[in-house]
Amino acid sequence: MSACPVPMQFRRVVVADDHTLVAQGIERLLADSFQSIELVGSGEQLLSSVRRDPPDVVVTDISMPGMSGIEAMRVMHGEGYAMPVVFLTMHDESSVAAEAIRAGARGYILKSSAGDELMRALAGIMSGQTYVTPTLAANAIVCAGRPAYSLTEKQLRILEYVSLGLRSKQIAYELGVSVRTIESHKYAIMQELGVHGTLELVRKAEQEGLIRH
Numbered sequence: 001m002s003a004c005p006v007p008m009q010f011r012r013v014v015v016a017d018d019h020t021l022v023a024q025g026i027e028r029l030l031a032d033s034f035q036s037i038e039l040v041g042s043g044e045q046l047l048s049s050v051r052r053d054p055p056d057v058v059v060t061d062i063s064m065p066g067m068s069g070i071e072a073m074r075v076m077h078g079e080g081y082a083m084p085v086v087f088l089t090m091h092d093e094s095s096v097a098a099e100a101i102r103a104g105a106r107g108y109i110l111k112s113s114a115g116d117e118l119m120r121a122l123a124g125i126m127s128g129q130t131y132v133t134p135t136l137a138a139n140a141i142v143c144a145g146r147p148a149y150s151l152t153e154k155q156l157r158i159l160e161y162v163s164l165g166l167r168s169k170q171i172a173y174e175l176g177v178s179v180r181t182i183e184s185h186k187y188a189i190m191q192e193l194g195v196h197g198t199l200e201l202v203r204k205a206e207q208e209g210l211i212r213h
Helices: 018-032 044-053 067-079 094-102 114-126 136-142 153-163 168-175 179-193 198-205
Strands: 012-016 036-040 057-058 087-088 107-110
Touching: 012 018, 012 044, 018 036, 018 114, 036 044, 044 057, 044 067, 057 067, 057 114, 067 087, 067 094, 087 114, 094 107, 107 114, 107 136, 153 168, 153 179, 153 198, 168 179, 179 198
Parallel strands: 012 036, 012 057, 057 087, 087 107
Antiparallel strands: none
């Protein structure tokens, strides 16, 4: 029995992680506090589960095959599903935590410090709190105070490739899309950040914490 069980208002939880052993570990951790636990392995499966039987809370990784956890959360919120979403992830960058919180997450926890911390976070969001792993919290709050840019996960990935010096043709090859698609996204990113050239784009993205490497 967990030392900090979640109140039983939480009937059902969906856990999304593409690593089966990790998901099963989370399931064991939550077993005493939920009547129903469903494990899924991708953002698309998470969406299907939420649409089929909306849970009381979602615990999800960020990086998964296909749709990321953040993208799935945006779609859920866009469709009117208001259950809290908690990210349990290996991404220890404050900028990623800030992006998740800006996008509507109620919790952000590192896998390296899970366990009782996850249980405390879930108990806290029952009373309307937002929980961020303490080692990330201060910087994440600073980052979250910056302007919220509506960039997609794909655009953020393109931005990272641009910052590494890759040309549009190389990025297109990496992502399996056309050069025209990359150029279109790049133009949209520049419009969103209010810049007009690649060097200015990278500088502004770094200042705003949008580049994760």
